[in-house]
Amino acid sequence: MGADYGERVDRSGRYRIAVAVGNPDHAEQLTRTAMDVARERDGEVFVVGVLVKPQESPFALFTDEVVTRKFGGERRAVLDRAMEVAAGSGVPVSGRLFVADSVARGVLHAVEVTNCDCLLVGWQERNRESAVLGTNVDALVRRASCDVLVEKIGAVADGVEAVLLPVAEGAHADLAASVARAIAVANDARVDLLRVVAGDHEGAEARGLLSRTADQLSDVEVETVVREGGVADAIVAESERRDVTVLGATRTGLVRRQFVGSIPQEVGRRADGTVIMARKGDGSLVSRVFRL
Structure with missing residues (x-):
């Protein structure tokens, strides 16, 4: 009631x-x-x-x-x-x-x-080792059948000038891109696409993925960035020059293991700006991917 x-x-x-x-x-x-x-x-x-x-x-x-x-x-x-x-x-x-x-x-x-x-x-960081994002948020991410966005609100800014979108292949990438675009359109901001690679041998694949993602962001100014190194470290470093970071959940690629696992938690904890984590609702797939 x-x-x-x-x-x-x-x-x-x-x-x-x-x-x-x-x-x-x-x-x-x-x-x-x-x-x-x-x-x-x-x-x-x-x-x-x-x-x-x-x-x-x-x-x-x-x-x-x-x-x-x-x-x-x-x-x-x-x-x-x-x-x-x-x-x-x-x-x-x-x-x-x-x-x-x-x-x-x-x-x-x-x-x-x-x-x-x-x-x-x-989401606010909790000092509880038994919960990844916090008891209530963990339960919602795991059990909600609809799309879920988890937002860690960072330092308050006068507005949004740039949105960072780390890109990856997976079921949740389209949702993350649409959220990044929505925020950019509402704030007349640009979207900066980031792909993290292990070395030069992944460069061509990274540029192709960035190009395909950019095609989804019509009527929005887009810039692309390729960085080598650790995924979380690269995202946090690039987030310092942007106001909002939108992370899409994936089983492989950018965010490995579980969406509510170590990389999103680390980015959310370390990044000063706002971080939004996007999980696409998809029935049994969700229960498998996001099992805690």
Whole structure:
């Protein structure tokens, strides 16, 4: 159950991206990113807030409506703050508070009942060896059937002038490219394509991949870069001169092993700018690739 807030939007099949907000310091930026993605697809944004009602607690005695009414003030304020970003933007935005026994379950339920095409969540580094990106984010990346974007918000800048897109072959590369393009179009920025190679013998293949990726970025200024060395080190170094880095998940190539594995975590931890990690939803493939 939950409570609706904001603009009532059309539910007739329009592209919909959900953005989960909890941290008031990040709610507005996450919503802006979601708006960029939605605008590119003539879609809408659905802002999700979750009130946690543990099963074994005094709160379990209350109905969801009572919990929302009596204890939802702080979460409502974050929701309202996020939706205010969209005022005058032309992007339809609505929001809802959900009650669940965990944040992850609440967000997953929200995505399911509203038939969202994509989910955007924020990530802050946690000092927990048992969790790669954080317990809730790990669960969402692993279990959500839709596309998932994980954004680590970096140093706040006045705007976006350049987006770094490390390119690779794989199921998630197209999603990463489309997100990078959406951000670039919204901010009148360029996209810098990066391919990391082991040596000169991979140069021709790298240039071919960069060319094919550039073809996907119509109406956007594109520059290409080839670097030799370690993947994470090269991405972090190149990210220093860009405002946003968009990483696509792959099983082979740029990001080896799991998407929520060592390279994205290291880039997110070390890069000063914003890092967005993109995972394409694909049923059983997702469960295999992103198993924790």
